[in-house]
Amino acid sequence: MLGVALSIGVLLALAGRGVAGTVPPDCIINTQERARMLGILRDSATQSELPNPSVLLALSLAGDKSSDAQQLLLKQIKETAVEQAKDMSSGQVALYTLALLSSCCDPRHVEANGQSVDLVSILQEKTDKELANMELVGIPVSTLFSVGLDAQALCVVGAGGYQNAAVILARKLLSSQEQLSVDNQAMMALALVCDYNRTELQDVQNLLNTTLSEVANGFLNKQSEEKGIIGNIYSTGLAMQLLLAAGDFYAPRVWDCTQPVAAITKHHLQQPMAVAQALPALVGRTYLDSASLRCSTEASTTTSPQMDPTPSPERTTREVGPNITVTYTIINHLRGEKFNCNITVDVPAGSVLLDVLKAAEKADPTNFSFKTKTTFWGPMVVSIHGLAGSEADRTYWQFFSGQEALDEGVGTYKPHNGEHIQAVFSTY
Ligand code: B12
Numbered sequence: 001m002l003g004v005a006l007s008i009g010v011l012l013a014l015a016g017r018g019v020a021g022t023v024p025p026d027c028i029i030n031t032q033e034r035a036r037m038l039g040i041l042r043d044s045a046t047q048s049e050l051p052n053p054s055v056l057l058a059l060s061l062a063g064d065k066s067s068d069a070q071q072l073l074l075k076q077i078k079e080t081a082v083e084q085a086k087d088m089s090s091g092q093v094a095l096y097t098l099a100l101l102s103s104c105c106d107p108r109h110v111e112a113n114g115q116s117v118d119l120v121s122i123l124q125e126k127t128d129k130e131l132a133n134m135e136l137v138g139i140p141v142s143t144l145f146s147v148g149l150d151a152q153a154l155c156v157v158g159a160g161g162y163q164n165a166a167v168i169l170a171r172k173l174l175s176s177q178e179q180l181s182v183d184n185q186a187m188m189a190l191a192l193v194c195d196y197n198r199t200e201l202q203d204v205q206n207l208l209n210t211t212l213s214e215v216a217n218g219f220l221n222k223q224s225e226e227k228g229i230i231g232n233i234y235s236t237g238l239a240m241q242l243l244l245a246a247g248d249f250y251a252p253r254v255w256d257c258t259q260p261v262a263a264i265t266k267h268h269l270q271q272p273m274a275v276a277q278a279l280p281a282l283v284g285r286t287y288l289d290s291a292s293l294r295c296s297t298e299a300s301t302t303t304s305p306q307m308d309p310t311p312s313p314e315r316t317t318r319e320v321g322p323n324i325t326v327t328y329t330i331i332n333h334l335r336g337e338k339f340n341c342n343i344t345v346d347v348p349a350g351s352v353l354l355d356v357l358k359a360a361e362k363a364d365p366t367n368f369s370f371k372t373k374t375t376f377w378g379p380m381v382v383s384i385h386g387l388a389g390s391e392a393d394r395t396y397w398q399f400f401s402g403q404e405a406l407d408e409g410v411g412t413y414k415p416h417n418g419e420h421i422q423a424v425f426s427t428y
Pocket residue numbers: 089090091092095142143145146181183184231232234235238271274277375376377378379380381382391396397398399400405406407408409410412428
């Protein structure tokens with residue numbers, strides 16, 4: 001088991017870019033903020049009903065391998081893998097693969113409760129379907145973000161035959177860079193860095209080189225235009241992973257990594273999923289380092305003091321105060337019978353948007369009934385007024401404040417007094 005991780009580690013180190021040891025100290029988050037973020041992840045590991053592979057991956061990459069929380073989560077991840085991997089999306093299987101690798105477990109042979117599963121062959125099967133769809137209709141079965149994760153995981157474990165994944169992702173990046181979110185670009189491009197280091201085909205290298213240079217320079221431009229933010233606060237950590245791994249592709253240009261580190265530190269991310277995606281880059285690591293971590297038991301304890309997690313004010317207290325008034329509109333001009341309904345509700349100041357939706361539903365259930373599903377990012381609104389989004393149809397309920405799309409979900413976004421929230425049935 002260890003042998004697999006170690007031999008992959010040697011391969012990556014030989015090909016290596018973005019190794020944590022080479023990161024300037026200014027690019028590493030300060031000890032206090034690191035401890036706060038680890039506290040949120042450990043808390044989430046012990047409290048979540050469904051084990052979150054992104055949290056395990058972040059804990060392991062941040063060197064928190066021996067904490068009780070990490071060990072508990074690892075056990076749950078193995079149990080869930082043997083029971084459910086076949087029914088997961090490709091991106092989830094990829095995250096499980098990276099999480100297990102970073103925890104020094106062989107994803108080809110996961111054992112729990114007397115059962116075993118080969119995650120890599122499941123991932124290969126699912127990735128083949130994603131790539132076939134991309135070749136056929138230009139979009140994956142699930143999301144480009146997931147296909148980026150798939151290609152990273154397959155490359156990092158050394159599964160053969162996945163150079164075409166990199167080529168397909170590179171072409172997509174070159175043809176639609178402007179339309180792709182920073183999150184998508186970062187995850188797709190990270191896979192290309194891994195493949196670039198493994199391919200000997202000159203024309204593939206040229207394609208990957210051009211693409212990586214485009215993406216990385218695009219990120220550097222965004223960072224300088226937006227004072228350290230690349231995309232938004234939630235995509236900045238993922239973009240940093242790419243900039244850490246792809247240094248050769250923007251050289252001789254210099255990356256001032258202190259800017260995004262300062263921006264993320266200042267924001268004090270609270271959501272476990274946001275912390276899990278940001279933390280790896282803030283300790284100088286990328287998902288591509290998953291197979292190259294030291295796997296001895298003593299490796300991590302010295303760098304990760306066990307801290308009592310600092311309770312997040314958002315999760316423990318609710319600001320009390322006067323009521324605020326919020327106008328809420330739901331619009332469907334896309335499918336079936338069109339509708340446009342409006343309501344104004346009062347909710348206590350400090351309420352999240354979900355409370356507004358509940359108040360609207362209570363006041364007028366015929367028009368404003370809605371359903372949510374639980375995800376690692378919190379509740380996602382899947383249906384309003386009886387109209388449900390669909391993965392097959394690529395439709396969803398998109399939320400706006402005025403004309404501006406929200407960059408948080410209903411479980412965390414806090415509207416202000418007089419705000420006009422719109423939910424618009426849209427395509428993606
Ligand atoms: C693809 C994607 C979507 C797709 C999901 C399509 C699908 N069925 O697969 C669509 C377009 C539907 C979508 C919608 C939204 N998204 Co989105 N999405 C992403 C993206 C780029 C990749 C997710 C993914 O594939 N992960 C990989 C798979 C393997 O993991 P997963 O756990 O199975 O992923 C699922 C969840 O992430 C969920 N999901 C996706 N987005 C969101 C957003 C929220 C708030 C919730 C609760 C769940 C959720 O759908 C994924 C697929 O099932 C992420 C980027 C990121 N950094 O994670 C943003 C991201 C998660 N989304 C974000 C946002 C803000 C939204 C919206 C609120 C935007 C809006 N203004 O309406 C809406 C959700 C509204 C609602 N109805 O509740 C933010 C969340 C930030 C935060 N702090 O909450 C992210 C981080 C992007 C960003 N950098 O701002 N999204």
